[in-house]
Amino acid sequence: MDEGRPIFLQVAEMLEAQILDGSMPEGAQVPSINELAQFHRINPATALKGINLLVDQHTLYKRRGIGMFVADGARTRLLANRRAEFATLHLRPVVDRAKKIGLSAQELQTMIVKEMEQ
């Protein structure tokens, strides 16, 4: 775990990553709070907070007495969110750095195309 960021966010992000890469498909059961706590060696209340965040965002849903499951359409929604925030979160810093060393938009674009083709 990255010690500089809230752990409940990291727990949520790791579950989201598993949903996005298909290792936790829609309808699949999510590890229990205690499994998550023991696996990551974290406080169970923190694991619960991460799960609750995903429940609030309708990524997971609770089946009383059984556990947590990945909601229908969760992957599509996550994917849309990730795409929407991609520019601010990831592209912006790259652009800032490119400007600092005098790369033009054209040059940056060529580089991106080349990287994506690899």
Next chain:
Amino acid sequence: MTTVVEAEGLTKRFGKVTALDNVSFSLEEGAIHGLLGRNGAGKTTLMNLLTAQDFASDGAVRIFGASPVENATALRRVCFIKESQVYPDDFKGKHVLRSAPWFFDNWDAEFAQRLVAAFDVPLDRKMKKLSRGQRSAIGVIVGLASRAELTFLDEPYAGLDAVARRRFYDLLLEDYAAHPRTIVLSTHLIDEAADLLQRVVVIDQGRVVIDADADELRGSATTLVGRASDVDAFAAGRDVIDRTTMGGIASVTMTGLSDEDRRAASAAGLEAASVSLQELIVNRTGGRAGLDPSAQEDAA
């Protein structure tokens, strides 16, 4: 949520020394909490007061809603594992484990045996002949197998090696999951234990300097490094915890930066790094005392 531990204006003086100075905080039931601070900060004194092993000079303590002093009913629900536990002469590990059920109603002998195997401690040797780590392991075994509703573990792993500490964290989480209860862990190994803690109370020189949810503290502070004028522009009006300069470069740790602030900082060419719980606590408990000009004046 029910409050299980409460301190209000708690003060303890030993002669001219004020070991605890107007300490107030409360801990919720059913969680693992951390009592952190440097050696000599007052952690053990505080736990002594919370468990009625010592009396307060001023202020009030409540556990399970009542004063612990001469309160056998409340104290029966408490287990306090001291770092410097003294055992009777000739007492061996097996005697410790055999006498534990007299004091702890929820004692699980089977679990204790499992823990003995996990920590690989000799039970047939006199306690005073054991190494520091082995004595700590016996303490940990009693602390976990007692399953007391309120368990205080004071520096439980003094002398335990990295493998044994990892085992302790795993067993603690596993048993806590099966038998939820309130656990108060006092330690100065903050980095290691940080992820296990829900609430963090940090004591420095007898005072509470931090009392917050561990996860809210994480990422609450940011260190910006870059040209001093740029860094200071960002630091203006914020709670600056730490500041160092070298030539024209400054490194300033501050709280209250939003994600947007951080992006703006990196756009302005500053390096932004979030601060771990351990760094934050070190900063708040006098991390740079030796370099502090006022401290040098005091010395001179």
